[in-house]
Amino acid sequence: MAGLVSLGNKQSPDPALLRDKQDRLFRILRSCGKVLVAYSGGADSAYLAWAAREVLGDNAIAVTADSPSIPESHKRDAAAFAQRYGIRHEMIPSREFDNPEYVANNPDRCYHCKDELFRRMEQIAPRYGGAVLVYGVNTDDLGDYRPGQFAAKEHGVRAPLVEAGLNKAEIRELSRMAGLPTWDRPAAACLSSRVPYGTPVTPEILRRVERAEEAIRELGFRQFRVRYHGEVARLEIDRGEMERALSLEMFDRLSAVFREAGFLYSAIDLRGYRQGALNEALAGGATGPRENPSS
Numbered sequence: 001m002a003g004l005v006s007l008g009n010k011q012s013p014d015p016a017l018l019r020d021k022q023d024r025l026f027r028i029l030r031s032c033g034k035v036l037v038a039y040s041g042g043a044d045s046a047y048l049a050w051a052a053r054e055v056l057g058d059n060a061i062a063v064t065a066d067s068p069s070i071p072e073s074h075k076r077d078a079a080a081f082a083q084r085y086g087i088r089h090e091m092i093p094s095r096e097f098d099n100p101e102y103v104a105n106n107p108d109r110c111y112h113c114k115d116e117l118f119r120r121m122e123q124i125a126p127r128y129g130g131a132v133l134v135y136g137v138n139t140d141d142l143g144d145y146r147p148g149q150f151a152a153k154e155h156g157v158r159a160p161l162v163e164a165g166l167n168k169a170e171i172r173e174l175s176r177m178a179g180l181p182t183w184d185r186p187a188a189a190c191l192s193s194r195v196p197y198g199t200p201v202t203p204e205i206l207r208r209v210e211r212a213e214e215a216i217r218e219l220g221f222r223q224f225r226v227r228y229h230g231e232v233a234r235l236e237i238d239r240g241e242m243e244r245a246l247s248l249e250m251f252d253r254l255s256a257v258f259r260e261a262g263f264l265y266s267a268i269d270l271r272g273y274r275q276g277a278l279n280e281a282l283a284g285g286a287t288g289p290r291e292n293p294s295s
Contacts, residue, residue: 013169013170013173015177018170018173018174018177021164021165021166021170021174022051022164022174024163024164024165025051025160025161025163025164025166026051026054026055028160028163028164029051029052029055029056029060029134029160030055030056032056032131032132032134032158032160033056033059033131033132034056034059034060034061034128034129034130034131034132035052035056035059035060035061035131035132035133035134036061036063036121036124036125036128036131036132036133036134037049037052037060037061037062037063037134037135037136038063038117038118038121038133038134038135038136038157039062039063039064039078039082039089039136040064040065040070040074040078040136040188041064041074041075041077041078041081041182042074042136042182042185042187042188043168043171043172043175043182043183043184043185043187044136044137044138044161044168044171045062045135045136046078046081046175046180046182046185047136047161047171047174047175047178047180047182048134048135048136048160048161049062049081049082049085049087050085050087050175050178050180051160052087052134053085053086053087058088059128059131060087060088061087061088061089061090061128061131062078062082062087062088062089062090063089063090063091063092063120063121063124064078064079064089064090064091064092065091065092065093065094065116065117065120066091066092066093066094067093067094067096067097067113067190068097068191068203068206068207069094069096069113069190069191069192069201069206070190070191071191071210071213071214072210073214073217074188075091079091081181081182090124092120092121092124093120094113094116094117094120095116096112096113096116097202097203099112099116102116102201103200103201103202104200105192105195105196105197105198105199105200105201106197106198107147107197108147109147109192109197109201110146110147110148110193111147111148111150111151112151113148113190113192114147114148114151114152115151115154115155118133118151118152118154118155118157119155121133121157122155132158133155133156133157133158134157134158134159134160135152135157135158135159136159136161137149137152137159137161137162138161138162138166138167138168138171139161139162139165139166139167140167140168142162172184186222186223187223187275189275191206191209191210192206193225194206194209194225194226194227194228195209195227195228196227196228196229199228199230205228208228208261208262208263209226209228209233209261211260211261211262212226212233212257212258212261212263213225213226215257215260215261216235216254216257219250219253219254219257220244221237221241221244221245222238222241223237223238223240223241223273224236224237224238224241224273225273227269231263231264231265232263232264232265232266232267233258233261233263233265233266233267234266234267234268234269235254235266235267235268235269236269236271236272236273236274237268237269237272237273238272238273239272239273242272245268246268254266254268
């Protein structure tokens, strides 16, 4: 495959191609002059915020939504990363829970979340000399159902990682080469993504999910999700960590975690963790005017 170096049965990104793509990213960011980066602290947005800081210095500002849908630990990690790398950082209140269309938790929920975030960023952009809004979507995201991309297009938010042709693996490798601690951070998503479509999402529900996930992380698991189903918590664990979960001792510890978080019943999903699992319920894809966010 073009751009990849074979390593036995594995393939890793070609360093020369990676440097070319990073140079392209730097040129794109430099052309913006000033940027506000939608910054969650995950691998993609952290790399984008770092790259913007490398090119633009204090003309790069990372913006994190202060919302019940973002775990407190993620906010702390985002702030710590920004401080470590000298990135200007601002937390802004996000009021998506005031929007009934967001709370209804239909398949376009992510649209309303990103619409709120980008509106808030537009409001503060004049304080930074009319900075260009950017966010960390990558080329791998374009094929998934992501209504937030539709909101980005409506608000004119640029996607420099896509413009530079960078995919998830390349971003992680470039992050590793730069010494960023986020290079191998497990995939993350907002807490509302744990609630099945059609079930109204509330801060109270998200606090229960967050409490359970933080406790499971303390047990040493890295890649997992707690899916909310009313009285039932469904745990998805990466297949590589599944064996450790399947013991009577761990069953007891996980059961206690879920009871303390307010769940009456708990279950382990035998298919394991998979990104966007709740989208599986969308028979044939979502319907409505925002069904193709990448169009």
